[in-house]
Amino acid sequence: MRASETNDMTGKIRQISRSLLEAKEADYVIGYELETDGSVCPVFIDCPEEVEKLVWNDRCIHNLASFLKKTIDDGESRVAIVSKGCDVKSIVALLQEGQIVRDKIKVLGVDCSGQRDEKGNLLLKCKLCRDHRPLLYDSLIANERVDVREFDVDSVDYSEVEDVEKMSVEERLRFWKEEAEKCIRCYACREVCPLCYCVECFTDQNLPKYVPSTPSIKGNFLWLLMRTFDLAGRCTGCMECDRVCPVDIPLHLLNRKAIKDVATLFGYEAGRNPSEKPLLAVFSEEDPDEFIK
């Protein structure tokens, strides 16, 4: 991204945030702040004097929608949030599930041309991204250089998922057990996920105990499986779990498998339409039933 674009968009974000905070239309703004090492970290701004901290560049990886989980409990605060196209999908999914109130959220949608890691490589989620312009916003920080094509479901690339699908059942079991062996059950994937907001996670339940919560192959394998199931039809593919995993388990494979299945079985994609009901909360009489005897 060019420096002029970055400065221009940073300026717009600061200007909108300042006016929101001064007019008391938002209690705080969730955005990105520059770190000393050149990377970017999330920041909460609650007074107009501090808006100069806010920045926008191509290192703004974090999905800030995760912080909206914290606003679920107190229904009072009005939040302005800087969001890329992928983050907005998480916000829409939260709206779909009735977890946040639309009037309390001000979405500062940002046109995003893709985020990069420390080495300057485009992230996987950005390679697959089709929503460079947010689907929903209150104010748009536009960038003419960003490609804002219409979404095309058929052209989504699932090649990595298909590679695993091509393996035999035994090979897949071995593959996932090896991955599960690495897991240390730190639950970073759960904490960072904008849609993991259950008051009590199934892995913490004791009566009944569904999944062993100690880091063992069995417990970890079941955690990976049921975590994916609980996100099926809800995961928007922001790949934050994949980013934060300290042992690099390819969680994106599992989530994208669920996204793929949901798309092929029901033609559904989470996080696109706030008025649509969540997939597994509704049904259709035409749902596939070839496996039922």
Added chain:
Amino acid sequence: MRKKEFDSIDWEPKIIGFLCKWCSYAGADLAGSSRLIYPPSINIIRVPCTSRIKPHFVVKAFATGIDGVLISGCHPGSCHYVNGNYKARRRFSVLRRLIEFMGIDPRRLQMSWVSASEGFKWADVVRKATEEIRQLGPNRLFIEGET
């Protein structure tokens, strides 16, 4: 104990059946009172509706060493709770594909619609499910030591 069972030649599949109280459970009851003969491999758990079955139940059964799970409920359109079976159908079609992706044979998770009057169908479903799971062999998802 399980290991011993694996090695023995007369291993029989162990199946857990989650049966909806209004249709399939009554159907299984009818099969029993009609003195139909079907394999004793199935252990039935009665649930109010197929939509009561949390997918975690199924996965926990596999983790415990059960060879197969059979979910059975009312035919579409005749759910006692209007649409519970439709919701269960959606849920388990997603779960089936996920367990397949992680290396559990999806044939271990069977689903059927059996009404209260279909004693014969119930016996047939259990027979076929047992046969299919017998061919898959014992569930070796987690071997001993992998707790």
